[in-house]
Amino acid sequence: MRHTLALLIFAVALMLQSCDTSILKPSISGAPYEVLVVAEDNEWKSETGKAVYDMLNSNMPGTPQQESMFKISHVTPQNFTNTINIARNILIFNVSDKYSKAKLAYRKDVWAQPQAVVQITAPNNEAFVALLDNHHENICEYFVDAERKRQAAYYQKYYNTENTKIACDTFGIETRLPANQIKSKMGKDFFWSSNMSVDVRQDIIIYTFPYTAPNTFTEKYLLDKRDSVLKANIPGPSKGSYMATERQVPPIFKSFKKNDSYCAEIRGWWKVEGDLMGGPFIAHWQVDEKNGRVVCIEGFVYAPGQSKRNFIRQLESVVYATKIKTK
Incomplete structure (x- = not known):
């Protein structure tokens, strides 16, 4: 009772x-x-x-x-x-x-x-x-x-103003890069920011490519595109090494509407070819029909020996909140 x-x-x-x-x-x-x-x-x-x-x-x-x-x-x-x-x-x-x-x-x-x-x-x-x-x-x-x-x-309150402005102005997006994203690098249609921490590394990359065919949004196409972009822009710590997708850990693919446009999401595990590094990543590829392109924003974490859940979830919030400017 x-x-x-x-x-x-x-x-x-x-x-x-x-x-x-x-x-x-x-x-x-x-x-x-x-x-x-x-x-x-x-x-x-x-x-x-x-x-x-x-x-x-x-x-x-x-x-x-x-x-x-x-x-x-x-x-x-x-x-x-x-x-x-x-x-x-x-x-x-x-x-x-x-x-x-x-x-x-x-x-x-x-x-x-x-x-x-x-x-x-x-x-x-x-x-x-x-x-x-x-x-x-x-x-x-x-x-x-x-x-x-x-x-x-x-x-929205605490972000790196300099790198956020670079990303938004370069790619025509709305986003907020965390305050700890203190270093950045620009490439051709490519932007990379990092907190440069030796304990828990958190990085964000943004890149674009032309939207030319419907098969752009298959899992294989997007991962192949990801690997080509990473190989060209993110070298590993040893000579000849470079970042890639770990295909032996099955990536998780889904698609949905994001701010009224098509978006593909892939969660998975990255690795470094030629070295022993790896960690989780989450990426969104979104169609920008007005400009005939695909915009990708990705977050990835390197935290050996530590729980990675909250660190990748922090970057996930940036990925989800990023929008393509409509005006």
Whole structure:
């Protein structure tokens, strides 16, 4: 009875908080890509909780090593206090026969801002797991997209003005290059910036090429183009070495509309031919129909022996936020 009452009060509070957007809310807490799961202990330890854990603990796409998409923590509804409910990403779930069917709700800025909240309810474990099977990608993407937007908002305030201006003026784009991108190099239709860190190297490249054929946006064409551009512009540390795509780690390809124009995305692993270096990359190739060209922006990371998730995600936010100027 005590647990039922606590859950009822918790649900009502969630509804009231999400309806009132006029309340001045505190800033979120926690580190990027942390998700707080709110559920009773018995549910968290059940088949239902395992399904949630496995979803959030799934491997970061585009990396050959096991690296979880999120860092996961758990709290019961009774311990979900005002000092905890300001977590940046929250997933709340409850399984009870009081529910007639499984439901999924996405909410923003419930207890803090900018906050992402997912709530899942179901009448039984079978219905819960079925819902999760159908929506696990959307749930993970909801949290990832929230983190991207937070990082992009940060870069809107704190960015390298000189290199950002060079990139925007040269390629006719709108972007913000992170403040730590202190070095840059120009080539023919090519721009390369880097933080030059010896611990965690983060680099961004931008290049263009003519849009002449529909097969431009196949995975093979784009990766072949990438390798030719990198070989010409990014030498490796030893004589004759150069940057390339690691084809033995299957790249992940998808396409979508980005600011009303076609965009292809590839996540994968880069390597240096003739040397022992490598790391994750994410690239967008977008059609600029007005100027008959393709614009590519890519971020890549070199961080041997370290977790690479947050570092490549930081550059991912730059890639996603970059736009082709329309005027």
